[in-house]
Amino acid sequence: MDILAAKKSLYERLKSFGEVMGAGIKEKNGTEYIVIFLSNATQSIIERIPKEYQGNKVETEIKGEIVTQ
Helix, strand or coil, X not given: CCHHHHHHHHHXXXXXXXXXXXXXXXXXXXXXXXXXXXXXXXXXXXXXXXXEECCEEEEEEECCCCCCC
């Protein structure tokens, strides 16, 4: 599965968790990976996010809560 389809699939699996805000694709040293954006990093959500998904590396980033004004 390509990385875009993998990102969408993983996000669909995780979006019901309150800490998960979104997903994206980033690049580091010429290699693309999936990033899951979190409002905060609880132990329970970190344990649910795989380190690799469908052959793609997965990382997390804590962004905090987004508040609209």
